[in-house]
Amino acid sequence: MSFAFRAIYWREMVKFFRFKSVLFSSLIQPVMWLAFFGVAMSKSFDKITAMLPPIAGVPTVDYLSYMGAGIIAMDVLFASLFGGTTLLFDKKYSLLKETLASPISRVNIVVGFGLSGITKAFIQTGIIIVFGRLIGMTFFKGYDPIQTLIAVVGIFLLVGIFTLGFLFLSGAIAITVEQPEGMQSILTLLSMPLFFVSNALYPVDSFPDILKFLSIFNPLTLLANGIRYFALGDNFSVMGGHYVYTTGDIIMSFGGLILFGLTTLSIVLWRFNKVDI
């Protein structure tokens, strides 16, 4: 067992904390989503919700909390989807050559890279949860400390698996394309349907059938569902819609994301073994 992946991880983290502007914007962006989009939308959605009759015996969740889970999902989606870009620049400026010429295995490179992505995602997730609670997001309402701990671990686990999945995908694209512009356009093309054909920001109940069907397989939906299950409970209503998460749903979230991660892992390892320097 080699621990050389720590070298890759170390370098990624040094650079993450070095570029203050990138660091600052990546940390402040989710907060801004919550503060502006979240607060504004929740005010109007909650107005509509107030006009609907509450479902008897089911706790009503405000839109901000519903959306908070989606903001976490969206934020880690973009961070990980664009996370592979550093690999592209490493390749472009021949930096990758040094690493690839060393005895370190390709698996170790991918592992170190993945761990750095997870770390960044965890920091962002933590910030959203803490800041969200400050502005009135009701995550973990009525939980005792043990339940809260389990919920937090559950959320971070899902976020970690999800991040790896998209980071590997992004890394595979980065190692394959030649130009940053090419990468940019592929990522934009990918992120659009991922983002909107999901229940990250709004319920999918009133989607056309085909989109509703597709959204079930969207990793972003799987993650948002999982986070809501852990943060808001397995039975709540939001904007008149009734949400019930069964054990099957949460297994589907974990299973689906793990499957997605394994698929992209095999793609990135395949691309890495093909890379010519």
Next chain:
Amino acid sequence: MTENVIEVNNLEHKYGDLKAVDNISFTVRKGEIFSFLGPNGAGKSTVINILTTLRKIQKGEAKVNGYDVAKESKAVRKSIGIVFQMMCLDYEMTVTENLEYHGRIYSMTKEERKKRINELIKLTDLESKRNVLVKDLSGGMKRRLELARGLMTRPAVLFLDEPTVGFDIQTRLRMWEYLRSIKKQGTTIFLTTHYMEEADQLSDRISIIDHGKIITTGTGSELKNQIGKDIIYLETNDNKAAASVLKTLESVKGVNEDTEFLRVLIGVDATHILPKIMDMMRQNGVEIISVNIKKPSMDDVFVHYTGHGLREGGTDEKQNEGETAEALT
């Protein structure tokens, strides 16, 4: 007995139909500086890439530090240091961080890394730049840092691919000094260059490589002696007649008529034989327009063995000859 750090037998490499390396065999002895001298596109980088396991070997056999590059690539990688042709440092990290990263990907322990970084920063005179971002270093300093990085793991052999390309003469001279002191510390160096002077000044042995083939190998002075002691450049009104006269002389080792100058390779001191040559020309009715005597340089060696001059690009022979002739006037 001298130990061979690199052994290459019948190495061949093709890119599609193009034979970049054509049946090359050579050895590099422990502790020496060995150079591949040749124009760009001669196959030098391909050989380096194969020896450093960056490119898969297609045909032939190569051993580095006793390890087979095809079967024991990991052991080979641990035995070598590389300074690539293209600068590849992380510009957004400091001098020590670049070295630190290198030590880490080679799994050096923390103490080893610290000790080695201090030694190398001293060796390459980068002490005042320890915590400076690489993007703020001069070109020469960056190259020295790459040199330091290549030595981080105390490699048995250091590969340098065109180490001073694009540098001014002062920077180049300084780089040579560093390479000599590295050699003194016992590191074997394999370098490729298309600078004659670099090969001549630095190397214990030189292989001249052209069109994927090794044309000749020897020490700088061996190679130069092979083509004679002196070279006389003669410009006459009838080069053909002059050449046939010269060829009768015992001390003339060769006459090259490729350019407007006759290039006469002389086995003895040219200052003694020149009066005789002048006499003979006069007797045969050949009028001498100009004369020039030169000690053979690596340039001449290269022209002698390859039939063309050494230029960046190096494929257009006609043009090269023209330029060589110009350089002589």
